[in-house]
Amino acid sequence: MKSIRITFTLLAIALASQTLAHAQDPLPSWNDGPAKQAIVDFVRATTETGGAKFVPPEERIATFDQDGTLWVEHPIYSQVMYCLDRVPVLVKEKPELKNVEPFKTVLSGDLEAIAKLPLPELEKILVATLSGMTTEQFQAEAKKWLASAKDHRWKRPYTELTYQPMQEVLKYLRANDYKTYIVTGGGQDFVRVYSEEVYGIPPEQVVGSAGATKYGYDKEGKPILTKEPRFLLNDNNAGKPEGIHLMIGRRPYAAFGNSTGDRQMLEYTKAGDGARLSMLVLHDDAEREYAYGPAQGLPNTKVGTFTQALYDEAKKDGWIVISMKKDWKRIFAFEN
Amino acid sequence: MKSIRITFTLLAIALASQTLAHAQDPLPSWNDGPAKQAIVDFVRATTETGGAKFVPPEERIATFDQDGTLWVEHPIYSQVMYCLDRVPVLVKEKPELKNVEPFKTVLSGDLEAIAKLPLPELEKILVATLSGMTTEQFQAEAKKWLASAKDHRWKRPYTELTYQPMQEVLKYLRANDYKTYIVTGGGQDFVRVYSEEVYGIPPEQVVGSAGATKYGYDKEGKPILTKEPRFLLNDNNAGKPEGIHLMIGRRPYAAFGNSTGDRQMLEYTKAGDGARLSMLVLHDDAEREYAYGPAQGLPNTKVGTFTQALYDEAKKDGWIVISMKKDWKRIFAFEN
Numbered sequence: 001m002k003s004i005r006i007t008f009t010l011l012a013i014a015l016a017s018q019t020l021a022h023a024q025d026p027l028p029s030w031n032d033g034p035a036k037q038a039i040v041d042f043v044r045a046t047t048e049t050g051g052a053k054f055v056p057p058e059e060r061i062a063t064f065d066q067d068g069t070l071w072v073e074h075p076i077y078s079q080v081m082y083c084l085d086r087v088p089v090l091v092k093e094k095p096e097l098k099n100v101e102p103f104k105t106v107l108s109g110d111l112e113a114i115a116k117l118p119l120p121e122l123e124k125i126l127v128a129t130l131s132g133m134t135t136e137q138f139q140a141e142a143k144k145w146l147a148s149a150k151d152h153r154w155k156r157p158y159t160e161l162t163y164q165p166m167q168e169v170l171k172y173l174r175a176n177d178y179k180t181y182i183v184t185g186g187g188q189d190f191v192r193v194y195s196e197e198v199y200g201i202p203p204e205q206v207v208g209s210a211g212a213t214k215y216g217y218d219k220e221g222k223p224i225l226t227k228e229p230r231f232l233l234n235d236n237n238a239g240k241p242e243g244i245h246l247m248i249g250r251r252p253y254a255a256f257g258n259s260t261g262d263r264q265m266l267e268y269t270k271a272g273d274g275a276r277l278s279m280l281v282l283h284d285d286a287e288r289e290y291a292y293g294p295a296q297g298l299p300n301t302k303v304g305t306f307t308q309a310l311y312d313e314a315k316k317d318g319w320i321v322i323s324m325k326k327d328w329k330r331i332f333a334f335e336n
Numbered sequence: 337m338k339s340i341r342i343t344f345t346l347l348a349i350a351l352a353s354q355t356l357a358h359a360q361d362p363l364p365s366w367n368d369g370p371a372k373q374a375i376v377d378f379v380r381a382t383t384e385t386g387g388a389k390f391v392p393p394e395e396r397i398a399t400f401d402q403d404g405t406l407w408v409e410h411p412i413y414s415q416v417m418y419c420l421d422r423v424p425v426l427v428k429e430k431p432e433l434k435n436v437e438p439f440k441t442v443l444s445g446d447l448e449a450i451a452k453l454p455l456p457e458l459e460k461i462l463v464a465t466l467s468g469m470t471t472e473q474f475q476a477e478a479k480k481w482l483a484s485a486k487d488h489r490w491k492r493p494y495t496e497l498t499y500q501p502m503q504e505v506l507k508y509l510r511a512n513d514y515k516t517y518i519v520t521g522g523g524q525d526f527v528r529v530y531s532e533e534v535y536g537i538p539p540e541q542v543v544g545s546a547g548a549t550k551y552g553y554d555k556e557g558k559p560i561l562t563k564e565p566r567f568l569l570n571d572n573n574a575g576k577p578e579g580i581h582l583m584i585g586r587r588p589y590a591a592f593g594n595s596t597g598d599r600q601m602l603e604y605t606k607a608g609d610g611a612r613l614s615m616l617v618l619h620d621d622a623e624r625e626y627a628y629g630p631a632q633g634l635p636n637t638k639v640g641t642f643t644q645a646l647y648d649e650a651k652k653d654g655w656i657v658i659s660m661k662k663d664w665k666r667i668f669a670f671e672n
Contacts, residue, residue, distance in 0.1 A: 271558050
């Protein structure tokens with residue numbers, strides 16, 4: 001009887017300490033190493049009351065690129081897939097586009113030809129499929145598409161292809177009073193449709209490439225905002241710190257990216273006073289996700305260019321490079 | 337002895353109930369009446385769990401115009417005063433402007449002539465004094481000016497000329513999980529300098545007229561953002577709902593304004609589903625503040641036009657007009 005009780009007690013202690021160990025590790029999907037350590041050290045330094053690098057809660061801002069940093073971007077941005085999928089609907093509304101390039105190629109379904117469309121042609125598709133409707137119509141359409149569209153490799157909704165280690169970073173920072181923002185080259189209106197559900201980030205904390213809207217009234221005289229084919233903010237490269245100033249008005253203390261499009265955001269963040277954290281996700285895991293980019297001697301792709309120059313700047317300026325292969329225990333939540 | 341104890345007990349009860357009464361009235365500077373009642377009813381309806389008009393906390397957005405709604409705008413916007421005060425500094429840096437209009441008139445100090453400057457000339461002054469420096473230089477300059485500049489009538493810093501009843505509305509809404517935003521035709525960068533200290537509203541919750549910035553590097557290679565003489569967002573009239581969509585991405589549940597520049601914001605807010613509150617401050621108190629605007633048969637001024645058409649739309653669409661004279665017990669905190 002006594003030995004049973006002791007066994008139970010030991011078991012209870014063991015379980016309790018295991019739970020405790022888990023509770024103490026805010027980043028369970030990360031392997032121990034310099035990347036994980038840098039995140040934990042940064043949070044400790046900036047939140048320790050009375051510490052030399054303490055940051056008041058209201059100033060705690062962290063910004064995250066989305067495509068390739070928070071979720072899969074290879075082989076093609078999911079928003080571009082959305083725009084391509086919208087072309088048949090668009091042509092139904094405007095039949096005169098049927099024999100006009102680039103719509104003709106998209107309608108042909110010839111994936112190789114579609115992949116070869118040059119950027120200006122692709123932009124025509126983006127503009128045509130992302131404007132000309134009210135903001136509410138767009139939200140409804142994007143929501144519907146996201147609920148049914150699936151990635152070709154994992155056969156899962158795009159919204160499931162977020163990186164579990166990065167989800168843990170978002171939660172860990174928020175638990176320490178950081179306001180987490182998405183700062184994406186992707187469309188602001190598109191990302192806002194799912195950011196709260198997928199990342200716990202409300203629409204007002206999504207900064208992205210944005211088109212103008214035009215205020216007016218529908219047939220019943222009800223106010224509407226119509227999406228216009230006119231760029232307000234190209235939230236890539238220098239547009240990222242410019243967009244951060246416009247939409248947030250404070251310099252971030254931490255920033256995460258994965259490509260040359262994030263370079264200026266990481267520079268701008270790191271150049272602030274006190275403890276600042278700039279991190280870059282390196283796609284070096286061909287088996288569990290993808291490996292691409294010149295910094296690894298691999299061919300460049302249409303998405304997320306990670307050049308040798310970016311790698312060199314990271315090393316020189318003290319940004320931390322995250323190796324998906326070495327630093328992440330698992331990539332997706334569904335792998336559990 | 338016993339009577340003393342009873343007296344003490346009664347006194348304690350009296351004090352406690354007084355405290356309680358005060359705690360129960362979130363709007364002590366408001367007189368009882370339809371305006372105060374509308375605010376209290378709106379908050380109750382949207383926060384009562386299980387109620388038909390309940391709004392989830394994350395969707396609780398309230399937007400406030402600034403000039404004339406949260407603080408004094410008459411006879412001239414304080415930001416315009418800032419720009420006029422900057423002209424001598426600007427001319428010292430660029431002596432070639434000394435004999436060029438409108439700078440020459442401003443330097444003359446002839447207040448009547450300055451007041452008569454037409455809008456395009458005034459805009460030249462705004463552009464010249466609000467661009468061409470880094471965002472950090474601008475913040476430092478504006479902060480310094482705000483600390484010393486004083487209003488001509490009350491001889492107090494502009495930041496003390498906020499309306500106490502509106503400060504109470506801001507706090508009351510925030511206590512009920514509303515996120516409060518300033519949506520101003522004034523300069524976003526200018527208002528952000530003091531919004532947190534003056535209104536408890538962080539810079540990222542200030543939407544205003546905004547110029548572009550340009551990312552670059554200073555002589556030491558440090559990243560900087562330079563304020564450009566190019567408009568990104570004119571946050572007046574239709575620009576208000578457009579700016580709300582750009583910067584917040586959700587329709588407000590409550591909006592407060594005081595002029596035709598706020599019309600579209602109030603329409604857009606009121607057109608949403610469920611309980612929505614649109615309110616207009618009417619400047620009808622010549623004694624304690626100012627009285628102006630065609631809706632009262634008074635001459636129009638350079639600031640905050642309140643037309644008869646606006647008044648009619650308010651009545652027709654169920655917006656609530658706040659009479660400064662009748663609805664506000666006091667105007668400023670320093671009147672206490």
